[in-house]
Amino acid sequence: MTITITAFERSPDGGKGLARDTRVRWALEEAGLPYEVRLVSMRAMKEAAHLALHPFGQIPTYEEGELALFETGAIVLHIAERRPGLLPTDANARARAITWMFAALNTVEPPILELVTVKFVEGDKPWKDERMPLVHDRVRARLTQLAARLGGADWLDGDFSAGDLLMVSVLLRARPSGLLDEFSSLAAYVARGEARPAYQRAFAAQLAINAAPSPAG
Ligand SMILES: N[C@@H](CCC(=O)N[C@@H](CS)C(=O)NCC(=O)O)C(=O)O
DSSP states (O other): OOEEEEEESSOTTSSSSOSTHHHHHHHHHHHTOOOEEEEEOTTGGGSHHHHTTOTTSOSOEEEETTEEEESHHHHHHHHHHHSTTSSOSSHHHHHHHHHHHHIIIIIIHHHHHHHHIIIIISTTSTTHHHHHHHHHHHHHHHHHHHHHHHTTOSSSSSSOOHHHHHHHHHHHTTGGGTOGGGOHHHHHHHHHHHHSHHHHHHHHHHHHHHSSOOTTO
């Protein structure tokens, strides 16, 4: 059955791979599942056809026959459950890998998202310069804890899993701020994720769309 995901017609990051379709593409590449991409404009994302797939008018979505999913965590979990390689077979190890998926999205990603909110959404507010150092400190606190847990290991819990896939994806969003590079073990962890052939294919696929000349010229 054909798998179709949605992605930005033109990602605001210009192809740096930070839009969330990249993590879904990465999971599909790790699982060896072919997929198609439907590109949507910012306007189309808020229209009825897309809202029927994604109640919050965002990307990515995932369609496979009669199944339609949104939320990258749910999509990556669905993919990981279908093919070996992204979740361990041992029940406890599997539960721990899923825990890391939640930790990436619920505990590590929120402060990192604040970096973007302060910089772009609140960039013209008079209190922006006071708020940014506070947000930096909150991100640093999380990264300190995460680095302590990772220690000298390659991955968070044994072999590479969907938990690492989401954690690396989330940490990549901290790189433009310079904060990731303050933590050499986490920077190396992210680099290990980026070096995976499946990530390389996912990154190249989104770049091909975002680096192409715009239809408007
Ligand atoms: N929690 C959602 C977040 C989805 C999300 O924020 N998508 C962004 C792109 S990375 C988006 O569509 N932004 C445009 C908008 O919200 O209007 C997920 O993980 O899938």
